Amino acid sequence: xxxxxxxKEVPDAAVQKRIDPNTKRLDRSGEKNLNPFDxxxxxxxxxxxxEGKADxxxxxxxxxGPESAVRALHKAVALGADRSVHLTDDALAGSDVCATGYALxxxxxxxxxxLVLLGQQSDDGECYTIGAVVADHLKMPSLTQVIKIxxxxxxxxxxxxxxxxxxxxxxxxxxxxxxxxAINEPRYPSLKAIMGxxxxxxxxxxTGDVGIEADRVGEQGSQTQVLAINPPPxxxxxxxxxxxxxxxxxEKVVAWLDERKLL
Amino acid sequence: xxxxxxxxxxxxxxxxxxxxxxxxxEAAKLAGELGTEAAAVxxxxxxDDACAGLGAYGAGKVYRAKSAPEGLAQPIVDxxxxxxxxxxxxxxxxxxxxxxxxIGAGLTARLxxxxxxxxxxxxAQDGKLVAERPVLQDSAxxxxxxxxxxxxxxxxxxxxxxxxxxxxxxxxxDVDVELSEWSTKAKMVKRGEQxxxxxxxxxxxxxxxxxxxxxxxxxxxxxxxxxEALGGAVAATRAVVDAGWYPYSAQIGQTxxxxxxxxYLAAGISxxxxxxxxxxxxxxxxxxNKDPNAPIFEFxxxxxxxxxxKILPKLTEAVxxxxxx
Numbered sequence: 001x002x003x004x005x006x007x008k009e010v011p012d013a014a015v016q017k018r019i020d021p022n023t024k025r026l027d028r029s030g031e032k033n034l035n036p037f038d039x040x041x042x043x044x045x046x047x048x049x050x051e052g053k054a055d056x057x058x059x060x061x062x063x064x065g066p067e068s069a070v071r072a073l074h075k076a077v078a079l080g081a082d083r084s085v086h087l088t089d090d091a092l093a094g095s096d097v098c099a100t101g102y103a104l105x106x107x108x109x110x111x112x113x114x115l116v117l118l119g120q121q122s123d124d125g126e127c128y129t130i131g132a133v134v135a136d137h138l139k140m141p142s143l144t145q146v147i148k149i150x151x152x153x154x155x156x157x158x159x160x161x162x163x164x165x166x167x168x169x170x171x172x173x174x175x176x177x178x179x180x181x182a183i184n185e186p187r188y189p190s191l192k193a194i195m196g197x198x199x200x201x202x203x204x205x206x207t208g209d210v211g212i213e214a215d216r217v218g219e220q221g222s223q224t225q226v227l228a229i230n231p232p233p234x235x236x237x238x239x240x241x242x243x244x245x246x247x248x249x250x251e252k253v254v255a256w257l258d259e260r261k262l263l
Numbered sequence: 264x265x266x267x268x269x270x271x272x273x274x275x276x277x278x279x280x281x282x283x284x285x286x287x288x289e290a291a292k293l294a295g296e297l298g299t300e301a302a303a304v305x306x307x308x309x310x311d312d313a314c315a316g317l318g319a320y321g322a323g324k325v326y327r328a329k330s331a332p333e334g335l336a337q338p339i340v341d342x343x344x345x346x347x348x349x350x351x352x353x354x355x356x357x358x359x360x361x362x363x364x365x366i367g368a369g370l371t372a373r374l375x376x377x378x379x380x381x382x383x384x385x386x387a388q389d390g391k392l393v394a395e396r397p398v399l400q401d402s403a404x405x406x407x408x409x410x411x412x413x414x415x416x417x418x419x420x421x422x423x424x425x426x427x428x429x430x431x432x433x434x435x436x437d438v439d440v441e442l443s444e445w446s447t448k449a450k451m452v453k454r455g456e457q458x459x460x461x462x463x464x465x466x467x468x469x470x471x472x473x474x475x476x477x478x479x480x481x482x483x484x485x486x487x488x489x490x491e492a493l494g495g496a497v498a499a500t501r502a503v504v505d506a507g508w509y510p511y512s513a514q515i516g517q518t519x520x521x522x523x524x525x526x527y528l529a530a531g532i533s534x535x536x537x538x539x540x541x542x543x544x545x546x547x548x549x550x551x552n553k554d555p556n557a558p559i560f561e562f563x564x565x566x567x568x569x570x571x572x573k574i575l576p577k578l579t580e581a582v583x584x585x586x587x588x
Contacts, residue, residue: 097378097380098378127364128368129367130368132364136340136369136372141448141449144361144364145361145518161504162362162455163274163280166457168456222377223409224377224414225410227393230406238566239565239566240555240566246573253578253581258585
């Protein structure tokens with residue numbers, strides 16, 4: 001079985017994020033990291049391999065992004081992927097969900113995976129959707145927000161929370177599954193794995209290498225357009241208490257509750 | 264016809280989801296502004312009356328695919344793609360919820376359509392719809408327009424209010440859809456399983472919500488003791504419910520319940536959007552969290568930065584003393 005893990009480089013959680021008013025895109029300068037949700041996807045792949053009910057030959061990390069996204073691939077390899085694939089091309093810049101999903105599906109097609117795993121959302125915005133877009137292009141069954149996977153060679157039994165409680169769903173392979181952060185606790189990479197990550201095979205593709213039609217990606221190929229960026233409605237900032245003396249803090253909180261007749 | 268098509272989700276008893284009814288109401292309002300019609304899609308064996316009843320929320324027509332199963336996205340993508348293409352709908356709209364995200368995303372791929380998620384408002388502008396979407400932890404709102412048709416709009420939970428109107432009855436049209444081969448490769452084994460005991464959080468005036476910051480399941484007793492002193496109940500985030508620390512029936516947020524108590528005291532909750540959408544209408548929000556950068560402090564009325572293991576027991580004692588005195 002071949003598992004492809006989709007990963008993404010996102011601005012580090014500690015970085016103050018902003019939208020560039022000229023391009024109307026997220027300003028992606030500054031410190032970056034591997035999308036934390038995707039680390040759960042890699043860990044899920046590792047656990048399927050270690051459990052042994054499905055024979056996992058290869059775990060491949062796949063990303064789309066600028067040159068710097070190589071670092072996200074190195075992290076993915078340090079966490080357990082055997083090799084990685086980088087789709088990078090200036091033509092892809094500014095792709096919306098529709099265009100991104102199409103491009104990722106094309107690069108995955110060249111890998112012919114039995115299972116595609118990814119995080120259910122990215123730290124920088126596109127929530128819940130990419131997995132389902134990719135799946136339809138690949139003509140594979142798909143589930144998102146999965147919190148438990150039992151895998152064998154032919155199928156997965158997945159659990160997730162939906163609108164009315166927990167659903168248990170049997171999915172035949174090949175399939176695309178996005179996972180929630182409750183699915184596992186990703187392991188820390190060993191120092192050896194971190195040091196060795198750059199030596200693992202990394203393939204780089206441009207759009208033409210994997211048959212991506214240029215007019216379906218990038219800003220030109222996108223089906224949505226950001227028309228304006230506005231500040232949110234003003235909300236009066238709440239009061240903040242730094243707890244130094246807990247007795248004093250609690251007195252303040254009780255007074256606040258009392259004032260609002262909540263006691 | 265250039266109308267707006269809405270997916271109407273229902274449970275196993277055939278009750279329509281509140282967020283779907285809100286989306287139909289919103290579609291009807293927008294269709295009025297665009298001079299077109301709103302319609303709904305229903306899958307499964309739902310009775311004529313129940314389908315026609317969606318007219319009360321503004322659906323002119325209901326397309327029913329009896330043979331398609333409810334609960335998994337891909338068969339519904341097949342149904343909606345066919346209805347959109349056959350009838351020429353300009354937009355597909357979804358209320359908040361997991362299936363709406365999946366179906367909307369599937370349609371994006373199938374129809375090469377633009378999609379906007381987490382939409383909180385929609386406006387009609389020059390004969391087209393523009394979706395407003397908060398981004399970056401709600402620190403900015405972007406207006407998103409569509410290059411072509413159809414456009415896919417996925418609402419945020421509780422974004423659209425349910426509005427009933429007089430005497431509406433929708434025409435029910437049965438549609439026959441052949442499912443894609445890959446749509447039949449996922450099968451529901453069990454739907455809507457409740458895990459943990461049944462607790463009532465929706466009627467409480469005061470809720471103490473517990474999150475990962477509590478550290479471990481046992482520490483929920485700190486939240487329970489405080490809730491008892493305040494005369495309220497205990498709620499939980501999805502993270503701790505999925506971790507098995509607290510029952511599903513106490514969960515607030517995207518895939519849980521929506522509450523609006525007089526006081527919501529968030530203990531060790533970061534305040535991610537998925538939780539926020541379920542409790543942001545609370546009259547008073549008090550947050551205790553050790554991380555001063557937690558998003559919850561952006562919308563809390565009172566925020567306490569500190570260790571809740573120290574603060575909660577003392578607060579419980581102080582509340583008891585105040586109430587007793």
